[in-house]
Amino acid sequence: MTPAITLAKQKKLDYKIHEYTHEATAESYGLEAAEKLGIPSMQVFKTLVVADDKDKLAVAILPVDQKLNLKKMAKAIGAKKANMADPILVEKTTGYVLGGVSPLGQKKRLTTVIDTSAQQQKTMYVSAGKRGLEIELPPAQLLATLSAKFADIVMD
Template sequence: MTPAINIAKKAGIHYTVHEYHHNPAVESYGEEAASALGADVKQVFKTLLVAMEGDQKKLAVAVVPVAGQLHLKSMASALGCKKVEMADPAAAQRSSGYLVGGISPLGQKKRLPTIIDSSSSLFETIYVSAGRRGLEIELSPRDLHVLTSAKFADIGR
């Protein structure tokens, strides 16, 4: 069990865990997950950490479809700051407690401001990392929103 799965279990929400064989040579973890699960790439979401105002100690979480990219200006606006940049991978791993490619929006070591792309509302359930490569958790966007105290915003493109 990962911290992400433990959070979902403790909350008593409806969720499904999906495990698949992760290929270490793959470059896009999210697309690999979508393919392995037979899911729409718009329904599988990646978890990205950003540094607010360029400060690698002031991080936030973006949850966006693997089919697109994070729009940094929209993310900054959603967070109410002037600018964001992608967090350094080492800083993301330290803060979240997860390895890059397996960072879950759930069960991170520190609770960070979290923004979920509003396209998630198009689906009854979405897939996000369950805390390690090759492991996804399927849950409703609303439950993810509640468990992470997130906001919804148009942050993907």
């Protein structure tokens, strides 16, 4: 059981766990999840961690088949600039390994932005805290649980 699943249970979220065999050679963990679970890639979301111009970390949740627009993300978190955070710092701060970073149950609560496309989904899939494990839940529940906000954060 991961911290993400523990939190989902505690908060009594409407969630389902989906497990698949992760291939170490996969180029994209998120696209691999969509393919192995047989679901549209626009319903599977990746969790990325960025650092703003003051080295404050924030979480971006976006479809696995999209790229993060760092300018839009910076604007969404009220910063001048944003860059991808240092991987070692990401693992230390979230408590998860890269490729298995869940937005749920992180060691430290970070400002979180969910791409607006999630609002069009009945349910969305995010990492459940390790490679090969996804948690499916309604976007509104993820938003409320994380005190997140919706914003357009993907490349045009």
